[in-house]
Amino acid sequence: MRADERPVRTAYGEDPSQVGELSLPEGDPRGVVVVIHGGFWRAAYDLSLGAPLAAALAAEGWAAWNLEYRRVGGGGGAPETLDDVAAGIDALRGLDLPLDTVVTLGHSAGGHLAAWAASRTRHERWAGGVEVTAVVSQAGVLDLVAGHEAGLGDGAVAAFLDHPPGAADAAYDPARQLPLDVPLWCVHGRDDDIVPISQSEGYVAAATAAGARAELVAVDGDHFTVVDTGSAAWAGTLAILDSLPVRS
Template sequence: MSRRLLLGAPVVGVLGALLSGCGEDEPVTTSDGPRDGRVDYGNDPSQFGELYLPGGRPRGVVVVIHGGFWQGQYDRTLGQPLATSLQAAGWAAWNLEYRRLGNGGGTPETFDDVSAGIDKLAELDLDLGTVVALGHSAGGHLAAWAAGRGRDGGWPDRVPVTAVVSQAGVLDLRAAQADGLGGGAVEAFLGHAPTAADAPYDPQQQLPLEVPVWCVHGRDDDIVPPSQSAAYVEAAREAGGEAELVEVDGDHFVVIDPESDAWTKTLEILDTLG
């Protein structure tokens, strides 16, 4: 079954297979993409990032956070083509892996990993004046979350995120649950149906952020509807935040196709930042 089909499949059946076969899941131990090095930020096999460095001084750092409804069968290989493109465009790309459902992830472990993975940048001898969190689907959720992770004494943020690009992001967990996105993925990820008490994990409940957010979303996305981005941008602006909706032609995956016009528009957004 393809990644595209799996991403649209009900999460209950997928999670059952994941959890029952957890012992057979091969840990990710090596990077197989063009890179300047794998760097671990923890002891778990999924706690690492792949650093892609351009020739010359980087324009800034882009943290690439892959999607897949937080499920273990999706991994950092989804982000490698984007990291390669960012590297060619003069950015340092930090392609982040993290624990997911079925391999030790969930709430709060996945959040712990994303926060620790971003903070690891402080040890990599990089200029951290510009740190953009860029994430697709569930990765868009984590990218937006990461920009506000330090508020209210939440997670450490010794490396603050300075801007967010959400690519078809799951930005409102309560709406995502109500709409049945991922066949119950949100409830599986949180361990319960989302409520107002889940504000520390829900970008829609963390508004406004103190950094700009761009929401790039395909008009024909039938996996994460464009309403997720549109409603987030509207609420962010009403709360006094800086947010922009960038609608593009295509489906859920066009935004992570480095040959697409959608990705060209994303690179143009990044051009305004570094």
């Protein structure tokens, strides 16, 4: 992002939470990274969590769209949160950005939303949207059933769905939307005691067995190491982005 500019906040809907903040690099963007914050889908957490990542991405030449959405306790949950993420990504069409490369990058519950966004257009409710071309999940909750059984976030999955996960929730669950048509990387701390690395391990194993391109990038550290822009884990995330094909 240019040193003398702040992110530009733009609404994509009427609710106060239906906004995004756009950080632009110097010169033409290499592509777009949609930053989706975590917080177990709860209203206590907001897009300020993604702001340092967006700034770091803009410094590396990416257009960073730091997305807010309705959360549990603020009008969110399934399907409203998912409607917002879909609408927020589709709003990229109005931001005069190159959409050849659109990466979703999400932490924790944001990792769930980032992976979900890559399969959303299969479903009539979200069909016709901007296509995601790659996903980076940072300590993501990628299996809602396993997450509920493990009691992640003190019942966060059931609160998000408004009931324990079941077969009717398959369209909301990345682990039940395999295989993805785009590559996905799971960057996860080995010592994560908030979202265990087994979430990423299980997803990658199932994804690769289904013929998808998925890779586990296990790093030293805990749940928040992966979003520390001064960490080796973040440098690894930038290396993943560097490996992607971008517009010439």
